[in-house]
Amino acid sequence: MRLDSSAQLDQLRDDVRTFVAEHSPGIKQHAGVRAPEAEQIPALREFTKQLFGAGFLGGGWPLAYGGRADYNPAEAFVVAEELARSRTWTPIGAYHLSSAALIDFGTTEQKDHFLPRIRSGEDIWCQLFSEPGAGSDLAGLQTKARLDGDHWVIDGQKVWTTNGHHADLGYLLARTDPAAPKHKGITAFILDMRAPGVDVRPLREITGTYDFNEVFLDGVRIPADRVIGEVNDGWRVANSSLGHERSGVAASSVELVRQLDRLTELGTDAQIGKIATQVLAVQAMSESVRSHILAGTEDAADAAAVKIAFSETNLAAVELGVELQGRAGILAEGDSEAVDAGWWQDAFLYARAYTIAGGATEVLKNVIAERALGMPREPR
DSSP states (O other), X not given: OOOOXXXXXXXXXXXXXXXXXXXXXXXXXXXXXXXXXXXXXXXXXXXXXXXXXXXXXXXXXXXXXXXOTTOOTHHHHHHHHHHHHHTBOOOOSSXXXXXXXXXXXXXXXXHHHHHHXXXXXXXXXXXXXXXXXXXXXXXXXXXXXEEETTEEEEEEEEXXXXXXXXXXXXXXXXXXXXXXXXXXXXXXXXXXXXXXXXXXXXXXXXXXXXXXXXXXXXXXXXXXXXXXXXXXXHHHHHHHHHTTOOTHHHHHHHHHHHHHXXXXXXXXXXXXHHHHHHHHHHHHHHHHHHHHHHHTOOOHHHHHHHHHHHHHHHHHHHHHHHHTTGGGGGOOTTOTTOGGGGHHHHHHHHHHHHTTTTSOHHHHHHHIIIIISOOOOOOO
């Protein structure tokens, strides 16, 4: 594993820090992937525009759409680390997934229209993949799309849609051939979130905040030219775009280090040493995976193993953070006597989501066993 820095990357790190100090739209108050309040959206759109304009995002895009010929893939990890370290917002929504799908599979007309609007912050995207009966088993999705003239008509339900209530557009997967094997008859679409028949209902979570949504689709009409890639090839489109966003391994280890620092402020406990060891292990794993990604030697176990280690270490850290508060641990965010304004309690309530979202721990262990280690497949 080699992760040598360079003068270029060191300068980029300094530039990101300076940029955030001058342009940050504010500090994220809560842990995790959380949705902003409606009044924050204009500032976040502007911050997205500034991040792209400064070259911190989108450098690896095609030159025609703002990419750079001298782009170094390692830059994405530096930027992700520094944005996480600053605790500022990053562009909300599924811009990284939608842009990857458009760049690799979109028509010229789609790229010309949508990619500049992602860079300018004009369009916020959400990911419309998961369903009540198709989360970890995404290929089991049942939202249907039928062709009616020059439009597709969509009926179904999506759930766990982060920032769906703020989104302008949705990156939607729907079943276009119910007779095909479940991985085959799926198509990717661009959905106008304000189209007739789209009903977005925010979900109030145990944290008391509204970050996820359920989205009901009742006879929604999508123009035929809003298909991404080929009809019935949506599974390939989705998996390709999911493989593009891998800089999150850098941000996750930064978050754990911050939590460890906060734990030491709560007191001394032998368990903190155990958490510190786990944090160091996650850091080493993250750096190893980053090295594999940059060298083109990544395998199926890499991202899955880091995600499991991060989510379990994060959960253990916030559980300990609440425990170390003693009786004050039963207080909640908003209570005047709560330690650290109740940050630990909110983080504790949210932490279990990390073991499910983006791939449940049990499913990812199967991925490692079957795809990376070559073990027999679990009976289906």
